[in-house]
Amino acid sequence: QLQLQESGPGLVKPSETLSLTCTVSGGSISSSSNYWGWIRQPPGKGLEWIGTINYSGNTYDNPSLKSRVTISVDTSKNQFSLKLSSVTAADTAVYYCARLNSTSSLDYFDYWGRGTLVTVSS
Amino acid sequence: DIQMTQSPSSLSASVGDRVTITCRASQTISSFLNWYQQKPGKAPKLLIYSGSTLQSGVPSRFSGSESGTDFTLTISSLQPEDFATYYCHQSYSFFTFGPGTKVDIK
Numbered sequence: 001q002l003q004l005q006e007s008g009p010g011l012v013k014p015s016e017t018l019s020l021t022c023t024v025s026g027g028s029i030s031s032s033s034n035y036w037g038w039i040r041q042p043p044g045k046g047l048e049w050i051g052t053i054n055y056s057g058n059t060y061d062n063p064s065l066k067s068r069v070t071i072s073v074d075t076s077k078n079q080f081s082l083k084l085s086s087v088t089a090a091d092t093a094v095y096y097c098a099r100l101n102s103t104s105s106l107d108y109f110d111y112w113g114r115g116t117l118v119t120v121s122s
Numbered sequence: 123d124i125q126m127t128q129s130p131s132s133l134s135a136s137v138g139d140r141v142t143i144t145c146r147a148s149q150t151i152s153s154f155l156n157w158y159q160q161k162p163g164k165a166p167k168l169l170i171y172s173g174s175t176l177q178s179g180v181p182s183r184f185s186g187s188e189s190g191t192d193f194t195l196t197i198s199s200l201q202p203e204d205f206a207t208y209y210c211h212q213s214y215s216f217f218t219f220g221p222g223t224k225v226d227i228k
Contacts, residue, residue, distance in 0.1 A: 037217075047158075047166065047209055049217035062216065063123075096165055106172045107213035108156040112165035 002027040004097050004113035012091075012120050018084040022097030022113060029078045030055040035100035037109060038071065038082045040093040048093075052100055053080055087120045094118075124148055124212055126220035134228040141197040143223045145210030148191075154214035155193045157186055160222075161206045169208075170195065200225070 008020035022036065029036065038050040051061030053071045061069040070083040084091060094117050098109040125148040135141050145155065153173035158166035168177045170186040173193060183198045197204055205227055210220040 039219075046221050047211075047219040049219065052217075060216070098165075101171075107154065107217070108168060108171035108211070109158075109166070110168045110171075110177065112167075115165055 002099065002111045004099065004111055006095060006097050006113045006116040008116060008118070010117060010119060012087055012118060013122050014088055014120055015086055018082070018087050018091060018095075018118055018120070020082045020095055020097075020116065020118070022080050022082075024078045024080075024099075029073065029080065030075050033101070033103050035102055035107075036073070036080045037098050037100045039096045039098060039109070040091075041096070041115070042090075042093045050082065050084070050095075089120050092118065092120045124151060124215050124218050126210055126212055126218050128208075128210060128220040128223050130223060131221065132224040132226065134226055135200050136228045137200055137202055139200045139228075141200050141204075141225060143195045143208055143210075143225075145193045145195070145220050146191055147193070147212055147214075150191060151212045151214035153188060154212055155186075155188065156211040156213065157184075157195045158209045158211060159204075159206045160209065166209060197225075 003025045005023045012018045035052045035054045037052040051069045051071045053059045068085045073080040094115040096115045097113045099111040101110045127146045157170040160166040173188045174186040187194045207222045207224045
């Protein structure tokens, strides 16, 4: 059974960079039919896609985040990571990592981590 | 950008009720529409992908349909464990989630 687990600081200061890692277990991050993504959810609000990466490092991210996003992959550790720069209080959210199943060109997030709350505050 | 709307934003229903949630895309998205269920404090769970394909392990009381840019999630007979928030999600061009529909107990 595939499992994903987010890790990283729960508190980040305004203007600094938020950094999270997702560790994948029970399967390989190097599968050619899968991408890996980050989604966030501000307290009491809906879901927002942040960005996605595949095992070879091809990425695409949400244009609304204005190039503040960097996503990378480490296949040797079966991990992928998120960096979000210049954070403000509006970036306070539960951050989820998830697998994007791209079988047959159908894209859907079928496995999710439990999520980690990141609070932006001084 | 493709915008997704959902209606209603919330509804109250009883166990055994038939529940219908609608999601509308701002432009054509073919069948690139997925549905998720989220319970408080938990990660979203995939219910349906590609408009109407039931994810493995999801009860058959859940079904999805589409008509143009309108998509519908139906729960044929609401069970106690179905009280949750439901999100639609388009994957036609980048990814956008709908604002959610909260289903609570009448």
